Amino acid sequence: MSLLEVRGLRVRYGAIEALHGIDLSVGEGEIVTLIGANGAGKTTTLRAISRLVAPRSGEVRFAGADLARLPAHRLVQLGICHVPEGRGIFANLTVLENLLLATYGRRDRPKVSQDLERVFGLFPRLDERKAQLAGTLSGGEQQMLAVGRALMTRGRLMLLDEPSMGLAPVLVEEIFETLAAINRDGTTLLLVEQNAHQALRLAHRGYVLETGTIQAAADAATLARDPEVRRAYLGG
Template structure:
């Protein structure tokens, strides 16, 4: 479904991604793990067109999307829930979700998708008229994921979905991610909580200073001694 081929991404003169190649197959959950500054968020920004690569190719369903404006990439079927949630604090829950459907004009289908979001996140339905900025951190994370789903993506990019959440909410968010995937959405998740991410993913890539240093089956990487020491807090 998605391929990155020898992708190099820069911020000014800073070489953030140094020739990374990865692929995601339809129906998978794939995770990117690595320490802060490894290039995980940059990889998502590169895919979604926010920080286009200077070299290499990004292919979605076989078609190159390098240089395609970010809003058109959303229309093609890729949506992102960004790090730090970035919801619209002054808009209500409903208005935030409507913003997620800004590329669409099929009103009946939009209403149906909003109902689906409320099924996944009943708490959002209870707070539908509440302003986003007054929600708890966990509710804001639910809203950010719900907003991303409103564009009806075939590939959902999740950037640090568990950041700053209480452990009980982390478990809930990861359950919901699996639920979204079981309904047919392919997912690429960037996550500091490597143990949780490897627990739900089919495959994983380990990023280190802008390069992929390990890749493979998530369960296998979870047992890898280097991964355990570096990312899972095991000695």
């Protein structure tokens, strides 16, 4: 059984249908990427999975559980964490306060300090700036904080929406190397990313989304060699 199963997912914004009954799956321990042009429905897919928008129809199952009637905060308790596009950090709180805020629903309080150590090990700059207001961090540091905050939930599945957006190339490399390490430690990743080169280098499998429809699905290496994918998303 896949950790995440999406079947027939449809989402409508007013008169416009953004997702036209898509199917996808993510296995335990995988990195799966969604690639596609702006407006293809990638962000909507993640938001529908995490219940931030209500699907019109379709089914989303996580570890066998139907998520249809659950509010978004219950999904965090089940083991799904979401790093949104734009990071969504709390600018007027410190780095440490942002990280601790993600632990509000946890029952294993003694392990929180262990997870802080893990986050600071992955992102030493956050340790250096833990008393600093999050709004004063650089864009790259804010992205590190958004990922670190998600890790503090101890989720089994992390949804990531455009983690490289607006970052310098050297920071993009750093973020993707850290995502690979997070996956090696046991967290499953579903990644939405405009940088298709980086996404397909990182991922095990991928889906190509066009105007709300899955147009292709294969292992990442196969997609990277596909002439249509190369022409549309990889520059030739």
